[in-house]
Amino acid sequence: MHAERLAIPDVILVTPARFEDSRGFFSETYNQDQLSKVGITLPFVQDNQSLSRQKGVVRGLHCQLAPYEQGKLVRVTRGAIWDVAVDARTGSPTYGQWVAAELSAENWSQLWIPPGFLHGFVTLEENTEVQYKCTSLYSKPSERAVIWNCPELNITWPISEADAVLSDKDKIASHFSKADISFSYNG
Numbered sequence: 001m002h003a004e005r006l007a008i009p010d011v012i013l014v015t016p017a018r019f020e021d022s023r024g025f026f027s028e029t030y031n032q033d034q035l036s037k038v039g040i041t042l043p044f045v046q047d048n049q050s051l052s053r054q055k056g057v058v059r060g061l062h063c064q065l066a067p068y069e070q071g072k073l074v075r076v077t078r079g080a081i082w083d084v085a086v087d088a089r090t091g092s093p094t095y096g097q098w099v100a101a102e103l104s105a106e107n108w109s110q111l112w113i114p115p116g117f118l119h120g121f122v123t124l125e126e127n128t129e130v131q132y133k134c135t136s137l138y139s140k141p142s143e144r145a146v147i148w149n150c151p152e153l154n155i156t157w158p159i160s161e162a163d164a165v166l167s168d169k170d171k172i173a174s175h176f177s178k179a180d181i182s183f184s185y186n187g
């Protein structure tokens with residue numbers, strides 16, 4: 001497994017080894033021991049999967065408030081996404097900043113997004129399947145959303161606004177400063 005800290009160092013791009021042979025490949029897609037060696041130690045309690053039929057589907061930017069804040073380990077098993085994490089931890093030196101990585105069934109990378117971040121992605125291919133492990137259970141009342149193209153965040157998305165396909169909920173999401181989202185930062 002290869003691990004790389006991104007410009008916000010608490011966000012980690014991990015790429016499990018893939019053993020190819022004439023049949024196809026084998027890969028350990030989750031190994032608690034290897035992840036804990038690179039600092040991903042929180043236990044996961046829920047696995048999610050979504051399918052987006054179109055290219056340009058934007059999901060996000062989402063989070064759940066404390067005590068249901070979620071760390072997420074995101075991967076793609078079909079297609080490709082541009083995956084974005086926004087630091088929403090009050091007091092963090094990178095508060096309000098974002099990082100992104102392309103995750104695909106081909107590059108086999110996974111993005112670790114700790115609790116205290118907003119998460120969102122856009123699909124780069126049709127029929128993209130995203131799977132992610134979460135450190136906290138779903139809590140509908142705790143869900144918050146920030147508009148994907150919030151000018152305060154200035155995220156570089158690889159699609160035009162006209163091509164974005166959003167849920168009704170995500171279309172009317174708030175700006176970052178109006179969303180009333182606050183997470184603690186523990187250094």
Ligand SMILES: Cc1cn([C@H]2C[C@H](O)[C@@H](COP(=O)(O)OP(=O)(O)O[C@H]3O[C@@H](C)C(=O)[C@@H](O)[C@H]3O)O2)c(=O)[nH]c1=O
Nearest residue numbers: 048050059060061062063072119120121137138167169
């Ligand atoms: C997130 C979630 C949704 N649901 C239900 C609620 C709703 O009826 C349906 C679709 O939910 P949404 O429209 O919120 O799905 P989606 O827009 O894919 O939301 C997801 O986006 C990405 C970016 C994340 O990071 C996730 O945590 C989650 O917020 O699924 C659950 O039952 N459990 C869950 O954990």
